[in-house]
Amino acid sequence: MIQVRELSKAFGGRPAVKGVSFTVARGEILGFLGPNGAGKTTTMRILSCYMPADSGSALLDGLDLFDSSMEVRRRIGYLPESPPLYREMIVGDYLDFVARIRAIARKERRSRVASAIERCGLGEVRGRLIGNLSKGYRQRVGLAQALVHDPPILILDEPTVGLDPEQIVEIRELIRSLGGDHTVILSTHILSEVAVTCSRVAIISHGSIVQEGSLEGLAASGADHEQVRLRLSRDGDQMAEALGQIPWVLGVARGGERGTYTLSISREARAREELARSVVERGWGLLELTPLARTIEEIYLDATRGLPQRGAGAPPARAAVGEAAAEPLAIKGRGAS
Amino acid sequence: MSRTMAIAGREMRAAFGSPLGFVIIAIFLVLTGFFFDLHVRDYAMMSLEAGRNPILAAQLNLHDGLVRPLYQTFAFFLLLVVPLLSMRLLAEEWRQGTAELLLTAPIRVSELVAGKYLGALGFLTVMLLLTLQYPLFLWIAGSPPPAGAFATAFLGTWLLGASVLAVGLLMSSLTESQVIAAVASLVTAVFFWVIGLMELAAGADFGRLFRALSLLENLQELSKGVIDTGNLVFFASFIAFSLFLTQRTIESRRWR
Numbered sequence: 001m002i003q004v005r006e007l008s009k010a011f012g013g014r015p016a017v018k019g020v021s022f023t024v025a026r027g028e029i030l031g032f033l034g035p036n037g038a039g040k041t042t043t044m045r046i047l048s049c050y051m052p053a054d055s056g057s058a059l060l061d062g063l064d065l066f067d068s069s070m071e072v073r074r075r076i077g078y079l080p081e082s083p084p085l086y087r088e089m090i091v092g093d094y095l096d097f098v099a100r101i102r103a104i105a106r107k108e109r110r111s112r113v114a115s116a117i118e119r120c121g122l123g124e125v126r127g128r129l130i131g132n133l134s135k136g137y138r139q140r141v142g143l144a145q146a147l148v149h150d151p152p153i154l155i156l157d158e159p160t161v162g163l164d165p166e167q168i169v170e171i172r173e174l175i176r177s178l179g180g181d182h183t184v185i186l187s188t189h190i191l192s193e194v195a196v197t198c199s200r201v202a203i204i205s206h207g208s209i210v211q212e213g214s215l216e217g218l219a220a221s222g223a224d225h226e227q228v229r230l231r232l233s234r235d236g237d238q239m240a241e242a243l244g245q246i247p248w249v250l251g252v253a254r255g256g257e258r259g260t261y262t263l264s265i266s267r268e269a270r271a272r273e274e275l276a277r278s279v280v281e282r283g284w285g286l287l288e289l290t291p292l293a294r295t296i297e298e299i300y301l302d303a304t305r306g307l308p309q310r311g312a313g314a315p316p317a318r319a320a321v322g323e324a325a326a327e328p329l330a331i332k333g334r335g336a337s
Numbered sequence: 338m339s340r341t342m343a344i345a346g347r348e349m350r351a352a353f354g355s356p357l358g359f360v361i362i363a364i365f366l367v368l369t370g371f372f373f374d375l376h377v378r379d380y381a382m383m384s385l386e387a388g389r390n391p392i393l394a395a396q397l398n399l400h401d402g403l404v405r406p407l408y409q410t411f412a413f414f415l416l417l418v419v420p421l422l423s424m425r426l427l428a429e430e431w432r433q434g435t436a437e438l439l440l441t442a443p444i445r446v447s448e449l450v451a452g453k454y455l456g457a458l459g460f461l462t463v464m465l466l467l468t469l470q471y472p473l474f475l476w477i478a479g480s481p482p483p484a485g486a487f488a489t490a491f492l493g494t495w496l497l498g499a500s501v502l503a504v505g506l507l508m509s510s511l512t513e514s515q516v517i518a519a520v521a522s523l524v525t526a527v528f529f530w531v532i533g534l535m536e537l538a539a540g541a542d543f544g545r546l547f548r549a550l551s552l553l554e555n556l557q558e559l560s561k562g563v564i565d566t567g568n569l570v571f572f573a574s575f576i577a578f579s580l581f582l583t584q585r586t587i588e589s590r591r592w593r
Binding site (some may be wrong): 002027048049050051052070072073074076080081082083085086087088089097098100102103128145208 | 339340343344347351354355371433434435438439440442443444445491548591592
């Protein structure tokens with residue numbers, strides 16, 4: 001549905017987006033993740049035909065962004081970072097105006113506006129001045145504006161910023177309900193948002209995409225080791241040392257609670273099985289063995305800090321094991337082969 | 338076309354729905370009304386004078402004595418008032434971020450500029466039509482006014498307002514600040530108003546050029562009651578060139 005190839009854009013010689021490429025399949029929700037100033041908004045502005053790129057190409061629904069700009073625009077609903085609202089207009093009139101400049105025929109306009117109002121829960125405020133609405137309602141009007149012409153593609157720039165928690169949940173629900181019939185790109189710097197709403201993630205940093213894939217795929221992409229949490233009925237430092245002696249185990253850390261350990265083990269299929277068997281054989285009282293996926297925070301921090309990518313051909317360095325869980329866990333990074 | 342009209346319609350409603358729109362109309366009508374009264378008194382004094390002075394009586398007519406000076410005064414007020422009308426047209430779109438809505442909609446920039454201009458021109462036209470109450474008063478108070486004289490004077494004033502409006506739209510496209518847009522359009526409009534006065538200082542060739550480019554000179558030709566295509570072409574080109582530059586400005590803003 002969306003294919004972006006080598007998109008670049010500089011402002012006054014300072015590059016904002018450097019060779020960004022990604023694809024989004026029909027009905028997917030792509031989360032565009034990155035710190036402030038990473039190039040999220042610029043990329044979205046290019047895709048929404050607000051500004052042209054310096055180089056690169058993009059196909060939306062099979063149409064070239066630059067050659068058939070007008071056709072592409074009909075297929076896109078765009079919510080900029082600050083919703084583009086006329087404060088002096090009434091909600092209903094505003095949506096009708098948007099439908100008119102979106103070239104919707106007079107016959108359909110009324111029903112399209114009505115369905116956008118219903119979809120975004122604006123029934124109560126449709127007769128009110130936009131300038132008098134709360135921030136949450138304004139954001140919803142912005143979303144309704146992007147939906148009014150029923151576009152197959154939605155580009156949403158930070159749709160939940162500045163909302164209270166309840167509103168955030170509502171907007172996320174709404175966006176999730178849009179996936180399926182609509183292809184959605186949404187940007188955010190809120191990590192949990194991606195985990196909740198998106199089927200795929202692209203992490204952008206300093207103008208380039210540093211990670212892209214499904215959330216599960218990225219979580220698993222910790223290369224050739226994974227982490228498991230082990231809870232045993234025995235505790236002690238010698239225990240940790242003994243665990244380290246088990247083949248497949250690359251690193252051990254004592255957990256906060258009594259008898260919990262976090263282990264880095266080899267990603268091979270047999271590793272977990274072998275670990276469980278060894279523990280049981282030695283009679284250490286296995287209570288729990290949980291594989292730990294890398295959290296989105298860890299993926300994000302690794303990606304945006306520009307750490308060397310682990311796994312891609314390189315041997316699993318012991319130091320890297322510690323880094324994988326840099327924030328929440330302090331792994332001692334010792335072990336035996 | 339329908340999208341142009343959508344933009345124009347929104348602009349009209351915004352102008353008539355805002356306090357600023359009514360303040361502008363009120364200021365304009367108070368000023369013009371006051372000067373109408375003044376000019377009529379003047380003309381009445383001259384008529385009394387003419388009763389005793391046959392040479393003056395031969396020269397005195399409603400057209401030169403009342404209609405021309407009256408509408409020239411109106412034109413001067415337009416110079417001051419139209420920048421207030423045009424200042425928010427695009428500056429406000431940049432400032433509040435609605436430009437992103439307009440420029441990502443399937444509209445060409447030329448359609449956007451045309452819509453903005455026509456919307457504001459509609460407001461200006463309504464404002465000017467309200468000045469037609471003055472000839473109506475003359476009619477009620479006495480004889481039917483010289484319709485042709487009023488028509489050409491009205492046309493000239495309208496064209497002048499439309500030209501200043503086009504400059505105002507251009508200035509509004511250059512900045513996010515309404516104040517800067519208003520001041521810049523006022524300065525530009527006044528410049529093109531007085532440029533004809535530099536005729537003598539500029540020498541023969543440049544003098545002719547300045548005269549040809551002057552809003553005031555072209556207006557005076559029209560308000561003499563002569564509709565010369567040269568003057569019409571001047572105003573039309575002035576407007577078209579300003580709108581063209583506006584379109585270019587918006588296009589260039591996208592690249593930054």
